[in-house]
Amino acid sequence: MPEPILELRDVKTHFPIRQGFFLKRQVGTVKAVDGVSLSVARGEVLGLVGESGCGKSTLARTILQLLPTTGGTVLLSGRPLNECSPVELKAVRRDLQMVFQDPYASLNPRMTVFAALAEPLITHGICDREQAVGQVAQLMERVGLAPRFMQKYPHEFSGGQRQRIAIARALALRPQVIIADEPVSALDVSIQAQILNLLAQLVREMGLSLVFIAHDLSVVKHIADRVAVMYLGKIVELGSALDVIERPQHPYTRALVSAIPTPNPDVERSRQRIVLPGDPPSPINPPRGCTFHPRCPYAQERCKVSFPPLATFQGREVACVRAGEF
Amino acid sequence: MPLLSVKDLRTYFHTRNGVYRAVDGVSFDLERGETLGIVGESGSGKSVTCYSIMGLIPQPPGRIESGSALFDGVDLLRCTPKESRSIRGQRIAMIFQDPMTSLNPYLRISEQLIEPLLIHESITRKAALQRALAMLDAVGINDASKRIHYYPHEFSGGMRQRVMIAMALITHPELLIADEPTTALDVTVQAQILELIKRFQREFNMAVIFITHDLGVVSGLCDRVQVMYGGQIVESASTRTLFYEPRHPYTKALQQSIPSLQPKGTELFTIPGMPPDLSKLIAGCPFAPRCSAAVGRCSEQPTTLVEYSPGHQQACMRVQAGEL
Numbered sequence: 001m002p003e004p005i006l007e008l009r010d011v012k013t014h015f016p017i018r019q020g021f022f023l024k025r026q027v028g029t030v031k032a033v034d035g036v037s038l039s040v041a042r043g044e045v046l047g048l049v050g051e052s053g054c055g056k057s058t059l060a061r062t063i064l065q066l067l068p069t070t071g072g073t074v075l076l077s078g079r080p081l082n083e084c085s086p087v088e089l090k091a092v093r094r095d096l097q098m099v100f101q102d103p104y105a106s107l108n109p110r111m112t113v114f115a116a117l118a119e120p121l122i123t124h125g126i127c128d129r130e131q132a133v134g135q136v137a138q139l140m141e142r143v144g145l146a147p148r149f150m151q152k153y154p155h156e157f158s159g160g161q162r163q164r165i166a167i168a169r170a171l172a173l174r175p176q177v178i179i180a181d182e183p184v185s186a187l188d189v190s191i192q193a194q195i196l197n198l199l200a201q202l203v204r205e206m207g208l209s210l211v212f213i214a215h216d217l218s219v220v221k222h223i224a225d226r227v228a229v230m231y232l233g234k235i236v237e238l239g240s241a242l243d244v245i246e247r248p249q250h251p252y253t254r255a256l257v258s259a260i261p262t263p264n265p266d267v268e269r270s271r272q273r274i275v276l277p278g279d280p281p282s283p284i285n286p287p288r289g290c291t292f293h294p295r296c297p298y299a300q301e302r303c304k305v306s307f308p309p310l311a312t313f314q315g316r317e318v319a320c321v322r323a324g325e326f
Numbered sequence: 327m328p329l330l331s332v333k334d335l336r337t338y339f340h341t342r343n344g345v346y347r348a349v350d351g352v353s354f355d356l357e358r359g360e361t362l363g364i365v366g367e368s369g370s371g372k373s374v375t376c377y378s379i380m381g382l383i384p385q386p387p388g389r390i391e392s393g394s395a396l397f398d399g400v401d402l403l404r405c406t407p408k409e410s411r412s413i414r415g416q417r418i419a420m421i422f423q424d425p426m427t428s429l430n431p432y433l434r435i436s437e438q439l440i441e442p443l444l445i446h447e448s449i450t451r452k453a454a455l456q457r458a459l460a461m462l463d464a465v466g467i468n469d470a471s472k473r474i475h476y477y478p479h480e481f482s483g484g485m486r487q488r489v490m491i492a493m494a495l496i497t498h499p500e501l502l503i504a505d506e507p508t509t510a511l512d513v514t515v516q517a518q519i520l521e522l523i524k525r526f527q528r529e530f531n532m533a534v535i536f537i538t539h540d541l542g543v544v545s546g547l548c549d550r551v552q553v554m555y556g557g558q559i560v561e562s563a564s565t566r567t568l569f570y571e572p573r574h575p576y577t578k579a580l581q582q583s584i585p586s587l588q589p590k591g592t593e594l595f596t597i598p599g600m601p602p603d604l605s606k607l608i609a610g611c612p613f614a615p616r617c618s619a620a621v622g623r624c625s626e627q628p629t630t631l632v633e634y635s636p637g638h639q640q641a642c643m644r645v646q647a648g649e650l
Contacts, residue, residue, distance in 0.1 A: 051512040051513070051514060051515075052483075052512055158600050160600070188367040188368055188539060188601075189367065189539060189540075189541075189580060189583050189584060190367065190579070190580065190583045190596065190597040191367075191600075192583070192585075193583040193585065193594040193595060193596040193597075194596045196585065196594050197593055197594050197596060200593075215512060215513065216513075217513075218584070218585045218586030219585050221585070221586065221590065222585040222586070222588065222590055222594065223585075241590070242590065255514055256513060256514060258517075259513040259514045259516065259517040260513055260542065260586070261516075261517075261520070261540065261542030261543045261545065261546055262542055262545065262546075262586065263541040263542045263544075263545050263569065263581065263584050263586070264545055264569060265545040265546070265565045265566050265569050265570075266566070268542075268545045268546035269546060273517060273521075275514075275517050275518055275521055276514045276517075276518075279482045279484055279485065279515065280512075
């Protein structure tokens with residue numbers, strides 16, 4: 001495997017729960033991300049999937065150091081980010097950018113496209129205001145927007161176009177890694193395809209690495225080289241996108257895959273769907289042992305004892321003691 | 327006679343920026359026990375169609391310009407408020423996309439569950455609570471006797487949607503309108519909710535209108551699907567026909583842009599351009615500006631929904647002329 005550009009070693013992000021008015025005693029901990037190890041190679045697309053509350057967005061914010069890490073290290077090109085000073089972090093963020101889910105919320109409604117795209121260029125001292133015009137025009141063309149819209153405000157654009165602006169802003173500093181948190185979830189199907197194509201093209205042409213967070217497995221299968229499946233702050237399965245989604249091994253991944261409705265009436269009506277009982281448990285009080293065991297159709301006594309570590313099985317990593325038995 | 331028969335429904339919104347033709351000439355029939363899917367992108371008019379039927383369009387700015395919606399012989403668009411109250415909430419029920427905003431956060435769910443019963447049936451509070459309990463059990467809420475006294479915020483998203491469904495079905499309606507009921511939910515929870523709707527649909531022989539933008543959801547659930555674009559129905563067919571032999575270029579394009587149907591690593595098929603601006607009068611086919619098969623007359627002549635084969639209607643004039 002080529003040299004990883006982004007590496008996570010046993011990363012933990014815990015939030016204290018405080019109660020009381022004056023003393024604010026800590027009464028518990030939310031283990032939003034609990035021991036995640038991952039690596040992303042240059043030019044690779046890593047998909048991160050899981051249901052709401054599984055910690056995938058917290059993980060994204062932790063990678064960017066928008067949230068402090070409780071434990072473990074995040075390495076960008078071999079450099080540990082959680083030891084960086086704020087000044088160093090600013091420089092690091094040139095290489096590490098983010099695209100958020102909702103382009104209605106992530107763009108400042110009072111800034112024109114030009115202002116939004118020129119801001120990172122000027123802040124990081126790449127060019128001054130005059131030169132920025134040319135750079136911004138280039139950026140806009142890169143993401144498929146006409147530069148003549150430079151002086152327009154976000155509300156004058158549709159959802160898909162806004163997401164293009166958000167992508168252009170992330171690209172402005174020519175980063176090496178982009179983290180995209182559900183970038184297409186808020187978009188319509190036909191617009192979704194346009195944004196996915198754009199992201200795939202940018203990865204190909206600019207040699208970007210992309211961490212693509214989504215809950216829609218069919219989207220991830222299309223764009224990602226490798227997929228990591230998260231459940232309650234932990235990775236339960238990690239492997240090549242096709243392997244994991246077409247031949248899932250972890251019971252949770254199997255349920256997730258079987259829950260996707262397929263646009264094919266005959267297949268949809270004949271197949272056996274694994275319907276998981278209940279909701280994901282609360283990360284404040286996770287179940288003992290394997291956190292998935294209360295909902296798992298294959299759980300045994302030994303599943304209640306300890307969380308199984310990721311183990312290699314058929315070319316991918318699975319955190320299940322019964323991997324291969326189904 | 328069909329349970330619901332909508333004819334030439336037009337709902338316009340008169341705003342300062344002009345008239346938005348949100349629904350522009352929609353007609354369809356729905357039989358008892360049938361499940362109809364209405365598919366379309368945001369702004370296609372799928373929700374406004376159903377809101378009009380339910381009388382939930384704020385007027386002004388909205389106005390129902392023309393059309394009729396006969397439900398079992400009563401025109402829902404023209405009946406007296408009293409008549410409409412006796413149908414809505416009892417014989418027609420609706421569930422919404424976001425269960426957090428459609429439940430009253432200040433009331434215990436017990437109050438909200440029994441409200442339709444107290445209004446529509448002469449029943450005592452005690453008996454109504456019994457029915458509510460049984461209904462909560464039926465939608466799969468464990469420990470219902472305790473949880474019925476909870477407030478909405480004490481439930482998770484999936485649970486709230488179950489409460490909504492229980493509330494909608496407690497009067498055993500003949501028609502359930504579900505407006506994107508699973509869009510805000512995770513896939514595993516979505517699967518649970520879809521199973522639940524299917525089960526009740528069979529048990530009560532209830533007709534269902536299922537509004538969604540997800541063709542995948544429609545394929546397993548609906549008997550018939552109609553595709554909307556720019557306030558009009560562009561194609562309507564049985565689910566199998568619509569998926570295997572779509573005729574209208576928009577339906578075809580919509581299917582092609584689903585990622586899971588395309589081989590990995592290839593460029594995804596996309597529909598160029600954007601949905602139409604409904605505040606401008608569209609003379610011809612609303613899809614013409616984005617359609618790869620459009621010719622000159624497509625954007626000039628109005629379209630009509632014409633039977634292509636029995637039970638399969640579509641609105642593309644080039645298909646109707648046998649050119650495609």
